[in-house]
Amino acid sequence: MGTTDVLRNSIQHTQGRLSDRLADAREMEAPPDRPRDGYARIDAFLSSTSKHLHAVDAVLLRPARRRVPDGGALVHDYLRSTKELEVVLAHVKAHEYGSVYEISFSWPEVWDGVDLAMTDHQRHEAVLGNQITESLDDSELDVLAQRLYAAELAAPSRPHPYTPHTGLLGNVARKVMYAADRFWDTLEGRMVPEPAPEPKKKPGLMAQYFLADPRFDEEEPTPRP
Template identity: 40%
Template sequence: MRDTLSTSIKVTRSILAARLDRAEASRPTRDRPRDRFPATDTFLAGTSRHVGAVNAVLVPAVRRRLPDGHDAAAELVRLSRRLEDAMFQAKSKLYGSAYAVGRPWASIWADVHERFDDLLTLEEALVARIVDATDELHCGELTERLYRAELDAPTRPHPHLPHQGVRGRVARRVAHGVDRFWDAAEGRMIPEPVRIHDHHHDSRLTQYLLAQTRLPEEE
């Protein structure tokens, strides 16, 4: 049985990184003044979902399963907040908020790239340690829980909401409902999270995604 947990995290990082590159490369034109919106919204929605699932599922797993779990989990939460704050700046800039309207896009994307890499690199390292310390059955269960948590996670960055404990669960549930309302009202396209099935061999799609970061939909 292969390691679905590490595979899921690697594929998710590959997809989200490709969406980030596409969002950064999008530029409005005279004929298409809103050309930046679809790619940027797709990146923000998918990454916000993933960050929510990390806080809901992976952080508690790190805290319970690793010897230095308390400190490692705290660092994971800290880096997730930093990424959410950078994504909030991108969202504010995209929609013309006075909060970020005077800041250049290059500065915003630089922060997003740096904080995205910081979080996903730590996430991959901690997942590798969990895999080493946990049997395959529980790793498969954790993979499925991450997927389901992404489905119920907010689709917009919320860096200032509680992230852990009962308050964190309630905050994510409320934010998810509010985000769904505005997503529907704005006609916002929300991508599906990654789901890796527990087969003995990687599917062609998984092999393709692990081999390169650019997706057919993003060519």
């Protein structure tokens, strides 16, 4: 059982960042001379969220299924929530670019659906991270956190709810969709921000000693000289 919260912290950090991007995307007011500014925020939210979802599929689902007790049910529930969120994200993308199938929906209705799907997905993702943390050791958790960040860099930037998510077919689909998404992002001039680096672990006592950089617990009183 892991004693480090590096994976949980990475997930929480990303969830907070995506929630901030969602709040920015909802404020779509843009200057008259720069009407695309609002859409840039939507593109940033969609691409960042999609990349994270694809990265979790690529990195965390296999160890969850194999190493976590009742991991099959855990992954099944997570994938159901992921697909629902990806469908909603695809709905946002279509609404943004004026699909004829979207004329009966207003932006507030679209964003309300995103809020519900995001809340449900973040709850399932938090459970996934907690269960993995409780089942793997510290070195394995460190590797997973690093792989999760690396996977986001090379993940598709659009939701693909109906492509395979797991196994060999999932890996192949992500590579194909990554190349296709890069092509269309360039063609459309979409903004695709890079994921923020994962939070670093606090250095241990030995590391603090060698770095001559002692860290004191904020809740503990600072020792007097």
